[in-house]
Amino acid sequence: MSSKQELSDLVVQVRRDIVRMVHDVNSGHPGGSLGCTEFLVALYNEVMELKDGFDMDGIGEDLFFLSNGHISPVFYSVLARKGYFPVKELATFRKIDSRLQGHPTTHEGLPGIRIASGSLGQGMSVAIGAAEAKKLNKDSHLVFTLHGDGELQEGQNWEAIMYAGAKGVDNLISTVDYNGQQIDGSTDEVMNMGSLRDKFEAFGWEVLEVEEGNNLEAIISGLQLAKTNSGKGKPVCLLLHTSMGHGVDFMAGTHEWHGKAPNDEQLASALEQNPETLGDY
Amino acid sequence: MKKYTYTEKKDTRSGFGAGLAELGRTNDKVVALCADLTPSLKMGEFIKENPERFFQIGIAEANMMGIAAGLTIGGYIPFTGTFANFSTGRVYDQIRQSIAYSDKNVKICASHAGLTLGEDGATHQILEDIGLMKMLPGMTVINPCDYNQTKAATIAIAEHEGPVYLRFGRPSIPIFTPEDQKFEIGKAVMINEGKDVTIVATGHLVWEAIQAGEELEKLGIDAEIINIHTIKPLDEEAILKSVAKTGCVVTCEEHNYLGGLGESVARTLAANTPTPQEFVATMDTFGESGTPAQLMDKYGLNSKAIVEKVQKVMARK
Known part of the structure; x- marks a missing residue:
């Protein structure tokens, strides 16, 4: 368990990592990464029960699957700063011969990663498999996932949502990054999905919402409530209302920075807004 | 010419079913998944003997491939079962990303391959699956010739670490390979x-x-x-x-x-x-x-x- 200040410092440092990594290679996805920074920091440092070190099977610990793999910068930074691999390795992001591929992969043997993601809509199915394996292994730990809201337009999600509801996969807690934005504009403009709460509930899920999805305390209590609701016959969905690009004023609340890197001046501004806390990589 | 005779004809998919049933008895890490085609895939014996290790996915092959990939995380050896068309072309990206690229130990078992599926016609008769699967890095592709060889192949792939595509068919054909012939992956x-x-x-x-x-x-x-x-x-x-x-x-x-x-x-x-x-x-x-x-x-x-x-x-x- 970390103090409130330690978590806040980590959030700021992860934000710095994200914009620096993306700027360095002039590619990557800062918007969604910044919007999910508090969530991943909270999940890995305050919510999940984790063993020391990393093994693929993850028996006896909670698991996390990132379905929207393009927010790899925040995932890598949080994993590195949790100790899965050296923080300095963040400097290799998206470069040749790196374990930190553009989208996360097991292929290069990066500790902390259990599945490749990037082609959207596949993570929940994988997480269900891992959750079923936990049940077979009589392992009472939980499986967490994160999905983009736009990502839910992929049909495979609804096969998975249907399965988890029908089969009572109640050791699964799936969070939706509900920022209302996708590449071509707002999710309402591109493909209005109506009420996600109603949809998940209709498929037999317990649905919780966190209105302040960039507030650490709100996220932690939301996730704790989700844990309390697990093991009761239903999978749990957490609708996390976030702001894309949160923490960098010119990136916040817009889809413009979904997959665009800041230039030198923009980087300087972003870093000024997020002063170094734990030391840059 | 060496003489080959047979006393019995059987479908290769029944060889798969028999192999899977045997694995159910000998390897407690083997789990099976099916997308609403258990009679066609001859999975009944495994399901009857190991209900807790069988996952009925419904008609949702993409989800099946993902769940199979996830089941490997925790140490299981998943065998997926559906027709060859729905085992490959329908779910190519799921296999590519979640299984092949992710180095997952999934056995994709595909029945009703090729023309011999018969009357259902071209929608179900995939003739491109070997190509699709062999192009995936790390994927092993196996197409056994009769009941005995399919049974032996099914048992052998459980011991092989890595993704495998096992292709078999619907019609009854002569059983001409020895029942006790060892199946060696990659050996003609x-x-x-x-x-x-x-x-x-x-x-x-x-x-x-x-x-x-x-x-x-x-x-x-x-x-x-x-x-x-x-x-x-x-x-x-x-x-x-x-x-x-x-x-x-x-x-x-x-x-x-x-x-x-x-x-x-x-x-x-x-x-x-x-x-x-x-x-x-x-x-x-x-x-x-x-x-x-x-x-x-x-x-x-x-x-x-x-x-x-x-x-x-x-x-x-």
Whole structure:
């Protein structure tokens, strides 16, 4: 368990990592990464029960699957700063011969990663498999996932949502990054999905919402409530209302920075807004 | 020509079902998944004996591939079951990202491959699956020839670490391989030693190649017949050794000539010892409705077609 200040410092440092990594290679996805920074920091440092070190099977610990793999910068930074691999390795992001591929992969043997993601809509199915394996292994730990809201337009999600509801996969807690934005504009403009709460509930899920999805305390209590609701016959969905690009004023609340890197001046501004806390990589 | 006889005909999918049932008894890490086709895949025995290790996914193949990938995380060896079309083309990206690229130990078991699915027609008769699967890095591709070999292959792939595509079929065909023959992934099986032509066959076409060999013997042609049950990794050594002796080859498969066994053999020969080759395969076409025998005749996937291609390729030596 970390103090409130330690978590806040980590959030700021992860934000710095994200914009620096993306700027360095002039590619990557800062918007969604910044919007999910508090969530991943909270999940890995305050919510999940984790063993020391990393093994693929993850028996006896909670698991996390990132379905929207393009927010790899925040995932890598949080994993590195949790100790899965050296923080300095963040400097290799998206470069040749790196374990930190553009989208996360097991292929290069990066500790902390259990599945490749990037082609959207596949993570929940994988997480269900891992959750079923936990049940077979009589392992009472939980499986967490994160999905983009736009990502839910992929049909495979609804096969998975249907399965988890029908089969009572109640050791699964799936969070939706509900920022209302996708590449071509707002999710309402591109493909209005109506009420996600109603949809998940209709498929037999317990649905919780966190209105302040960039507030650490709100996220932690939301996730704790989700844990309390697990093991009761239903999978749990957490609708996390976030702001894309949160923490960098010119990136916040817009889809413009979904997959665009800041230039030198923009980087300087972003870093000024997020002063170094734990030391840059 | 070595004599091959049989006393019984069975479908290769039943070989899969029997192999899976045996695995259920011998390997508690083996789990099975199916997308609403358990009778077709002959999974009943496994399900009856191991209900807790069976996952009914419903008609949702993409989800099935993902769940299978996830089940490996925790140490299980998932066997997925559906028709070949829905095991490959329908879920290519799921296999590519969540299984192959993610190095997951999933066994994709595909029934009703090729034309011999019969009356359901082209929507269900995939003739492109070998190509799709062999192009994925790290994927092993196996197409056994009869009931016994399919059963043995099913058992063998559980011991192999890594993703496997196991392809089998619907119709009853002669059981001509020994019940106790060990299945070695990537190792060709010599059916008949000969000197005039090499016939390389996979799956249902192996029996047709044997029939062709008997016909060719009557014509004074001494055919070497090789059963390639593993298309990837290909037993290149066996093929090169054989063509060094015969100087020509006919490849036989129930699959499109583009992307199949024939192309893998052609690539091997081109890189090592360019050799005249003819293809018994479908020629870049979809299938259609009909009985399996009618379809195999119409599309030239039988012993008669093999004999013709042998004569053609020998004239090119």
